[in-house]
Amino acid sequence: MLAVSDPERKKALLLRLRRIEGQLRGIQRLIEADTDCERVAQQLAAARKALDKSFFIMVGCLIAQGDTPPDDVADMLARFS
Numbered sequence: 001m002l003a004v005s006d007p008e009r010k011k012a013l014l015l016r017l018r019r020i021e022g023q024l025r026g027i028q029r030l031i032e033a034d035t036d037c038e039r040v041a042q043q044l045a046a047a048r049k050a051l052d053k054s055f056f057i058m059v060g061c062l063i064a065q066g067d068t069p070p071d072d073v074a075d076m077l078a079r080f081s
Contacts, residue, residue, distance in 0.1 A: 009061060016054050023047045055080065 027043045059077065062068050 006061075009057075013054060013057055016050065016057070020047055020050045020054070023050065 023043065024047055027040060027047065030040050030043060059073065062076075063073060
């Protein structure tokens, strides 16, 4: 089972996800304000990159726990990347 048990890692990940949540609310406001598509796309790309980084932090957590064989980690990366 994957769990973020390290308190510092957990705190950092939750903070990152809260920032992403704020980014997504900001994107919604841009769309509601009829902001040009390029600016909205730029913000979506930034949010996607932030989510990707969060995902890789979780993969690092999985690897650090040492319970998952390397082939399973590779399979997960292939499935979700």
